[in-house]
Amino acid sequence: MTELLNNREYKKEQLKNLLKKIHEGEDVNKLKAEFKAALSSISPLEIPLIEQELVKEGISAKEIAKMCDIHVELFREAVSGTDELEEKDLPEGHPLRTLYEENKEIMKDAEMLNLYASTLVNTKDERMRKEILGVLEEIVGNLRKVGFTHYNREEMLTFPYIERRGLTAIATVLWTKHDEIRFMIKRLAELLAGREEMSWEEFVEKFKAKASETSFALSDMVFRENNIYYPTLKALLTEGEWKAIRQQEDEIGYYKVNPPMWDPGENVKPLHPWEIDPELSVEQLLELPKEVQQALKGQPLEFDKAELKREGDIDLGTGYVNVEELKAIFEALPVDVTFIDKDDRVRFFSPGERIFVRTPSVLGRPVQLCHPPKSVHIVNKILKAFKEGRKKEATFWIRMGPKYVYIKYVPLFDENGNYLGTLEMTMDIAEYKKIDGEKRLLDWRD
């Protein structure tokens, strides 16, 4: 017993000294080897206890968190050697490499969540509890972003490619698990926010259980992705597909990484899901992870070969529609639009029932002649401010019987900043002003 205590006492002293060095400004990376040595001899179960004592002795939870990073990294290195291999094969900025890198961060945060939740249970000191709660809030707050970034990129950018190839089941299973994890993290955040509503004992017990469950689910997902999903993507997706994915990733964002741009070469055309040949080659099949090969044996793959672009479609850059659909879209908008071109002439108005009636006779008419002579000078002032880039919008609102009409003018510019014209948008905002509370998709009733 004395020996054990002495041993722990010794390790604690070691860690404390290292932490002090961090506190004094020394670079964590430089201390890594020393931390490694100190931590490697401590069992994961002991760490929370030591951390607790360190906090008691005045070392802040934030500094301990830095040590955790190192600990988790060591832990990860010990258990998984394969991920590293995969990752090193891929160039920096390659979307698959980014996914692996994010998974390291997720793993680290999942473990930190578990460690801190355990520490919290054993902490008696009020001030320390507060500090640990602060760290937990930060970890949970970060983890909420996993859903918006890492999972979201997988669901929106990679799933369509495997769906086209008939592997829809994999996408559905992963998405269901992602949503479970999103839900768990949300509940953790709510538990933290509502901790005053229950006794401390009730709270820490609940929190520890939920945190451990969430931590496990997150790690489990990392494992599934690293070992099954990512190898599947690696086997199936071509350079052109990865290039298209890379071009869209920034729009969604990342979890704690910041990948550089990556381009497999100018001669590689970005391939969108609707542009690929979804049939699997024998080579691709053989490269798939065993688990996926096994799953495919049961049922034949249904490739999705539906063509996106039809004869006569207009390419709008973000989709392909025909004139009939375009007309119907403009008619359905909750906003009436009228477009005047760069020469101030009315060029288009949206059809259908409108707040301010428009008839074809207005087409080609200079906008100055479409207004009561009394207000023409203001129309001209607004257009001048738009063309000179001095104003980005002009808004007005008037009551008209039961309608509350909101009018917005905005100048339109092309990609090179050339003035294309001005758009008038008119909408009745009366109904929006009455809206209250929430109504979600799952509240919908037939």
Add this chain to the structure above:
Amino acid sequence: MTELLNNREYKKEQLKNLLKKIHEGEDVNKLKAEFKAALSSISPLEIPLIEQELVKEGISAKEIAKMCDIHVELFREAVSGTDELEEKDLPEGHPLRTLYEENKEIMKDAEMLNLYASTLVNTKDERMRKEILGVLEEIVGNLRKVGFTHYNREEMLTFPYIERRGLTAIATVLWTKHDEIRFMIKRLAELLAGREEMSWEEFVEKFKAKASETSFALSDMVFRENNIYYPTLKALLTEGEWKAIRQQEDEIGYYKVNPPMWDPGENVKPLHPWEIDPELSVEQLLELPKEVQQALKGQPLEFDKAELKREGDIDLGTGYVNVEELKAIFEALPVDVTFIDKDDRVRFFSPGERIFVRTPSVLGRPVQLCHPPKSVHIVNKILKAFKEGRKKEATFWIRMGPKYVYIKYVPLFDENGNYLGTLEMTMDIAEYKKIDGEKRLLDWRD
């Protein structure tokens, strides 16, 4: 004096008997000749006095209004013979004939306004005053519609044709006068609504003066239109132009008339302002009213020959835009749209900064695969209800940080009622909920 009184007493008795017959349900038109005889011998100045006495004796103001109609008609017939001629030359439903017919109604109401305002001044009885005020409210309420219908059709449907031909000044002068009249009628309505805020004497004096001014301005406009503007239109506009106008008139509406459809023939192509040859022929010039010919002597006409349709423009039915403009329009909309086609596949989303990020990878993806597996059954239920025509929209609203996100799904159909797809519209309504009061064009500051 006795003779005069007796005379008036006699006329009054005549009118009273006629009004009783109306009251008993006899057709006004059948009594027209008798009314004509009775009214023809009364000076316009006497009429308000007689009406006042009739009201005192229990005949309602509404019934007296019917007599007024006949009186005004007789008056109009006496002063203007030319309009009748013009009108008879035109087929029923011809837009120019409709304008003339509306002017008869406007003339009648303008005179009734003046007559009743005068009667009001001389009315002492409280109950009678109330009744006359009721009639005046109705007349003023009707006259407000002159601006939305008769003037609006002229401004929106006929002005573009004369503007193209360089007669912009005529359009501007008429529009300015229309707006003055609109303003006068609005003030009359406000005066009526706010009559409790001043003494009765102050109110009737003010009202009589304003009513007389408004009545005169309305009649004066009828005169200008009938004698100058309509003959100008008659000299210049071709059958094709009138056909195009007729096709758009119903959208705006009419003042107290209900013209039948009119079509100069299937072989006559409707001509929109941007499709005409704006140059005036010698024949057209000579047919113009003297006043317009005189005005044209001063300065050469500047024909507007700007072409509306450009190379590569998309014809949207209500205008011509190119792809670049379309993209900019969708980007500027205060609504994010996503369109799924009849096969439930995502076909288009609007570009730019969005509430819910969309990337090209979603194009062609079945909408069922774009939702968390948990809510797919609801997406399918909504689409089924749309396709079967059981629902016309599905709306949702959720709070997202500072945003209040309003989501609306609507099914789109083609002209034959075939399902084209469903449009998802997403907007942040937080800013609309904050809007209060009014901000009009004339309030704009540079």
